[in-house]
Amino acid sequence: MFSARMQFLPPNAGSLSHTGCASRWLPGGWSREVWLALFCGAVLLAMAPTSLVLADEEKATPPDAREKEYYELMKLFVDSFEQVERNYVKPVDRKQLLESALRGMLADLDPYSSYIDSSGLAEFTQQVEQEFGGIGIQVSLDPKTRQLVVMTPLPGTPAYKAGIRAGDRILSIAGKPTAEFADGKELESAVVLMKGKPGEIVKLSVLHETESTPVELDVERAIIRTPSVLGDKYNEDGSWSFYLDGLDKVAYVRLSQFGRNSADEIKSTLKELDQQGMKGLILDLRYNPGGLLTAATEIADMFLDSGVIVSTRGRNTEEQVFKAKKSGTFRDFPVVVLVNRFSASASEILSAALQDHDRAIIVGERSWGKGSVQNVINVDGGKSALKLTTASYHRPSGKNIHRFPNSKETDEWGVKPTEGYEVKMTPEQMQKYLEYRRQRDVLRKEAGASTFDDPQLAKAVEYLKSKISPAAEAKPEEDKDKAKAETSPAGTAPQGDSASKENSAR
Incomplete structure (x- = not known):
């Protein structure tokens, strides 16, 4: 049943x-x-x-x-x-x-x-599986004209290949004028018509931003895979740039959710960045509401070579402990994790594990505080489901994550920034950041005009610069040589440095 x-x-x-x-x-x-x-x-x-x-x-x-x-x-x-x-x-x-x-x-x-x-x-x-049948565009509703406006096409999708670009207006879908969609249901109606079985044709009437006459397009639906790993901006070829402007080998990776493919996306991105000589990583989990528990533990395991990642405890289930394995660990660069008040659940599992094992510092503000695990249980023959809280999760240090209804600001909950790295944003700053991010995430030839001084990102960069400066890079080698000299008997040569490498990794 x-x-x-x-x-x-x-x-x-x-x-x-x-x-x-x-x-x-x-x-x-x-x-x-x-x-x-x-x-x-x-x-x-x-x-x-x-x-x-x-x-x-x-x-x-x-x-x-x-x-x-x-x-x-x-x-x-x-x-x-x-x-x-x-x-x-x-x-x-x-x-x-x-x-x-x-x-x-x-x-x-x-x-x-x-x-x-x-x-x-x-x-x-x-949302969880990160794929659907469609044409691959994000649309919004112009509040003045009530027209559907393309925010951005997803790179490589049927819409992108058909020449649809940011700023284009969709006048009709499958022969139905968008102006006649029911008030308040314009976006919902558009999504229903654009999504469907891969291989089928969707007829669109599109007014390009720079044209005065609409064009009729036949766009073939395909399986659209929505990425959860994003960079700072798009390159001209539609790929993401994972490096910040003006900074040498400081990588910036955003994770929008913890979906079915998120761990594989992060792994392939880290491999590519590691091969390119990445010196430091900023992992941005701001506004990430969470997702799959398995995705969070798999990603944490990529940064940790041992120890507990998280444990879960339920009323009718035995305690489950997720531990890190040494193989496949990325460890030769400093890491900063950005969180804010909307980072929740799986975001807190990942950030707490890296913080408790001293693998990363946390910059930003205290996270949401969701320390519970939900199981999705099929009912009615799979036609509907219950999303039911079945367990609580606990960070490696044993500190409480969950913010209960009666929790106070002085209580222990959520993931707090590392001491000295709390950077709060006002509601006005957060709104400006979101608008800046929306414009920067548009796939277009010319760069967006919007700018924003991100104080949380700036603090993360400041930390990484201190860690990857020439003086900071030379110090580990000096410490390693000193340790060898102290532990080697007089008159004998050191027998390898595998132990010092393992200690420095922790």
Whole structure:
């Protein structure tokens, strides 16, 4: 009945949703009482696997008393469902009524548990899997003209190959004028028409930014893979530039989310940068809301050669500990992680692990404070899902991450910047940064005119400059030679320096 699909940091509902309780007798000739007994039996059966691991207070309750309590609670639900369907002032849709009950039940648990219906599940899955069938453009709505404006095409996608560029206006999609889309649903309507089965043709009427006459384009849908690893700006060939302007070999990598492909993207990027002689890395996790737990642990493992990355503990699950492995570790350069108040969940797992193992310093401001893990559980035959909090996670140092509803600013939660590296932004600064970033992320031939002095990025650069200056680069070699001289017996030569290399890596 249940199957866990993925773990986040972020009942067979179908049988009930098609049954209803409009009368005392239900389809198939079953009475309400018989249906209630069967429903409660199904609930007990579904709960049977979890009954193997029960909390202390549950163990103290006799099985018969628990079953009676379940029956009484299900009876209350069925009675209420029947009363609403029968007596509400307007006819109600049974499935919508049930889904509303599920949403309320999950929302009452915590802010991160939720019910995902069939329409939301497809979008949710696309975000996690980082791919969908479409043409590959980002669009926005011009508030003055109500026209759809292309923000940027994704490099290499069908839209990019068809000549669609930033600033172009989409006048019609599949023969439907965008001006006739329902108010408030312009973007939603556009997305529905542009997404679809790969290989199919989408007809677009496009007004290029520099033209006065629209052109008709036939664009073939393809699998669009949305990258989560971004650089500072686009190169002319559509690839990302991962180096900051005017700085020698200081790499800058943004991670927008922790999706299915994020670890592979980070690994390939680090390999390329390492081969190019990268001297220092800034990993920007600002505004990253999190994602897959596995992605966070795999990326952390790339920077650590040993030790605990994170541990998770649940009520009905054994503690799970994720540890770093030495193979494949990138360690010969200093790292700065940028976080802000919107860095959450998997972002906090990664930044906390690097901070606790002294592999990176944290610059910016205290992170969001989400220390819980959600499992996505398919229900209704995979048509919908529950995103349910099933565990809490704990950083290597043992410090608390989760910000509880009654937490104070003075309490321990979130990931705090390294001492001396807290740099806060005002709301006005954050808004200017986001606008600057939006313009800089547009794929265009000429550079964007917008500029912004990023104080958090500047602090990160300041730290890396101090670490990769000629004096700083020479000091490790001096320390290593001194250590060899102190540990080698008089009159003998040192027998290799593998130990000093391993210590310096930590």
